[in-house]
Amino acid sequence: MRPPRIRDVAALAGVAPSTVSVVLNDVAESRISDDTRRRVHEAADLLGYTPNAAARSLRTAPERALALVAVDGLGHLPYGLGLVQGLQEACSERGVHLLTLTTGTDRSRESEALRFAAGAQVVGTVLASVYHVRRQVPKLRNLLCLNIEPDEERDGLTAIVPDERAAGRLVAEELLALGHRRVALLSLTRTLEVSQRRDAFLETLLAAGISRSEIVVDRSPNHDGTAFGGWVAAGRVLDLPDRPTAIACFNDRMAMGVYRAAARRGLRIPEDLTVIGHDDLEPVAESLHPSLTTVAPPYSEMAELAASILLDDPGTAPGGGATPGGTTALAGELVRRFSAAAPAAPARSPRTHRKELDVQT
Structure with missing residues (x-):
């Protein structure tokens, strides 16, 4: 049963809804008689109607x-x-x-x-x-x-948004500074934030001399943004003949799945695999072991x-x-914790070329 509304009170009291509003919100109005005020209050009490205090204030x-x-x-x-x-x-x-x-x-x-x-x-x-x-x-x-x-x-409409391109650059620059050259990005299907962040990530790596064949971009449209999606995508990436030494995740929940996939394969984070997330999601980022390096949105x-x-x-x-x-x-900021480190061994020249994985699972 729906709660009573102002028009229900008006109908029972035999007045207009505007009159009910004036009476119940204590608006000074000399033209409303004491008898009308009494009928409105009695109807409101009978129906259990109370005006919205937040809207009134x-x-x-x-x-x-x-x-x-x-x-x-x-x-x-x-x-x-x-x-x-x-x-x-x-x-x-x-x-x-x-x-x-x-x-x-x-x-x-x-x-x-x-x-x-x-x-x-x-x-x-x-x-x-x-x-x-x-x-x-x-x-x-x-x-x-x-x-x-x-x-x-x-004209006159203001919008404030996170700088997605800056976020993509932050992660790519961190991986480059650590010495990674074989990297993977676990992305989502094409949206505004996905495309901007992914494009800046790739552009930064390519500008630093990383070959496109050294970069894996995996999209899992059926598991967008979930830990399970991260686990499935990471499994594909980590089972490649020449696996990446670092994985950047679209969000922290996907990073949870990467941790699980790495553990199942006996890989240690960050000794064998660097993982970086996005969102600085509480309590995920700090509760993972080791705690997750991630980008905190602004x-x-x-x-x-x-x-x-x-x-x-x-x-x-x-x-x-x-x-x-x-x-x-x-722009957001990179929160450095303990899931990112230099690769364990120098990068080798891979025989297996990378490609973008558009796996429809």
């Missing part, structure tokens, strides 16, 4: 609140939680309330959440995804996107910049204009 103090509309699983999945935590901290430091609306993967709920945020009259709205994606973005005043690149340029920095743009810029206060517009990409 936002309507009465818009300068003190920021809305976060978390989409594509943000708030439910372990990835991207740093965005939510970072925004909470940034708002707390400024004495601002953060209203968080999570929609899962339901686009209809997303539209509803954005309408709610607009009606609540918050200082601004942050639309944030759990993954770095490019997609259509609705037109909404003082809207800022996190982890979302609008599919079209629009979620805290992205959240702080978003809060600064929406809350610190006088031009973004209510009635003060739009966000500055444009897309800003922030």
Whole structure:
């Protein structure tokens, strides 16, 4: 049974929904009689209806609140939680309330959440995804996107995203500095973040003189991003006649699978195999043995910049204009732990040439 709504109270009290809103939110309105107020309160009590306290407080103090509309699983999945935590901290430091609306993967709920945020009259709205994606973005005043690149340029629309190319370069440069020349990348199917990160990884290695035949790129579309997918892909890579000495993983969960595949083959990390992940996912990265070297996305920095743009810029206060517009990409950092080391033996000239593995398993 669904909870009572404002129109149910209105029907029972014999008044308009707007009248119910005025009465229950204690809005000064001399034209509403005491008898009407009594009927509204009695109907609300009978139905068990209570007004949304969060929305009510936002309507009465818009300068003190920021809305976060978390989409594509943000708030439910372990990835991207740093965005939510970072925004909470940034708002707390400024004495601002953060209203968080999570929609899962339901686009209809997303539209509803954005309408709610607009009606609540918050200082601004942050639309944030759990993954770095490019997609259509609705037109909404003082809207800022996190982890979302609008599919079209629009004046006044600001987007803050992780620099995927910088992440790919970071990992490649670390492997080169350690002396690895036979490397593998466990990637996913083609998406925005996958292609940008993979391209920069390959370009950096090739620019350093690594032959393309020395690089394995394995994609497992049926196991995207999972530990099982990492285990399956690593098994294929580690069973090659001239296996790589290092594996870079698209995320930390895939790195978990690499650890399992290496152990099954009697390979030690990092003595026999270097493994580098991405996401710095808690508690995965630190709980693996040895702890995982990985790239930490710049979620805290992205959240702080978003809060600064929406809350610190006088031009973004209510009635003060739009966000500055444009897309800003922030670089993450490499967190060095104990899964990466120099290769155990000098690289040999392989007789078996590498190729990109597009295995449809």
